[in-house]
Amino acid sequence: MFQALADPTRxxxxxxxxxxxxxxxxxxxxxxxxxxxFVQHLQVLEQSGLITSEKVGRVRTCRVALERIADAEAWFESLRALWDERFAQLDTLLETLQDEK
Amino acid sequence: MFQALADPTRxxxxxxxxxxxxxxxxxxxxxxxxxxxFVQHLQVLEQSGLITSEKVGRVRTCRVALERIADAEAWFESLRALWDERFAQLDTLLETLQDEK
DNA sequence: CGATTGGTTAGGCATGTGCCTAAGTATATT
DNA sequence: AATATACTTAGGCACATGCCTAACCAATCG
Structure with a gap:
């Protein structure tokens, strides 16, 4: 998925x-x-699940798969959670130090 | 930046x-x-701005650059904004159709 | 000071990636 | 039916990428 998003065209x-x-x-x-x-790019995106496509007659229409985009976004959220957790631990430590003082 | 995140190790x-x-x-x-x-991976990440590093003596310590992570995350938010805008337009259209009915 | 540890530099290789051209298939239009 | 349009298949190329080994440098330890 991130591999697919590595390319600016995609x-x-x-x-x-x-x-x-x-x-x-x-x-x-x-x-x-x-x-x-160009179509190879579309294939990479479709293979990664980020888009879907449907051929009607000779016309292929592509659509974004928002759920899959959300999956990618979730990775960033997981990072944020880790970071926030770290700040929470820092806060706790600071409080402990203040209490001891 | 997305290029840097394309690799699972990174x-x-x-x-x-x-x-x-x-x-x-x-x-x-x-x-x-x-x-x-492995260090080459770190270099890619540092080059992309996602991490920073500092050598003290013979030990190099790496840190995440959260602002830069946020930049990447912002791209997803911009997608969401586009999508939301599209839904807003659909809502408006539906209301218009209802009014005409 | 010699040995160990932590990291850096250099060169190399197999595979992957992003692009090309040419040719072909299927559908739509005239 | 001939032509145009929209896409697909096939093959190729230059460069990038992700890994390796070997050798080296600098800092730390005993």
């Missing part, structure tokens, strides 16, 4: 899809890149 | 440092990896 794709579903053509338009290369 | 390093500062030796102990390889 991050931009995800960002764009948060604005709403889009076709492969729409998504690829702003990028000066050969289509197969 | 994510674990960051996670560990959120528990508190640690020396290179301490950090590398759980990993079955040659020290130079």
């Amino acid at each position: 991050r931009e794709i995800v960002r764009r899809l948060c604005e709403g579903p889009a076709t492969v053509s729409e998504l690829s338009a702003p990028f000066k890149m050969a289509l197969p290369s | 994510r674990e390093i960051v996670r560990r440092l959120c528990e508190g500062p640690a020396t290179v030796s301490e950090l590398s102990a759980p990993f079955k990896m040659a020290l130079p390889s």
Whole structure:
């Protein structure tokens, strides 16, 4: 998942899809890149679960998988929890020191 | 920054440092990896700003740079904002349709 | 001072990644 | 049916990445 987000093109794709579903053509338009290369990026994102896609006729429409984005975000929250826990321990220690004083 | 977080070893390093500062030796102990390889990971993280390090004598101590972590987290928040904005627009549209009905 | 410890530098390798071009398939339009 | 459009498949290349070993430097310990 983080591997998938390592590439700036892929991050931009995800960002764009948060604005709403889009076709492969729409998504690829702003990028000066050969289509197969671009689609490879989509595949990485889809493989990681961050987006889904559906082909109707000859048009493939991509959508962001927000639950999966939330999974990635949760990692940061877990870091914050660790850090906060550390501050809580520091606070406790400071209180202990004050009591002893 | 996301590039730096793409590697599981590096994510674990960051996670560990959120528990508190640690020396290179301490950090590398759980990993079955040659020290130079491990230090290369630290360098990637430091280069990306996610951690800082300071050498005192022969001991290098690493610390997480929480502000920088917050920068990465902010990207997810910006996605959420886009998504929320989209829902707001949908709500408005639904209300408009209801009014017309 | 010699030995040990903690880290750094240098060079190398196998694999992965991000891009390309060419050719092809399927669907839609004229 | 011919043409255009949207995507897919296949193969390739240059560079990046994640690991290794060997050698070295600096600080600390006994």
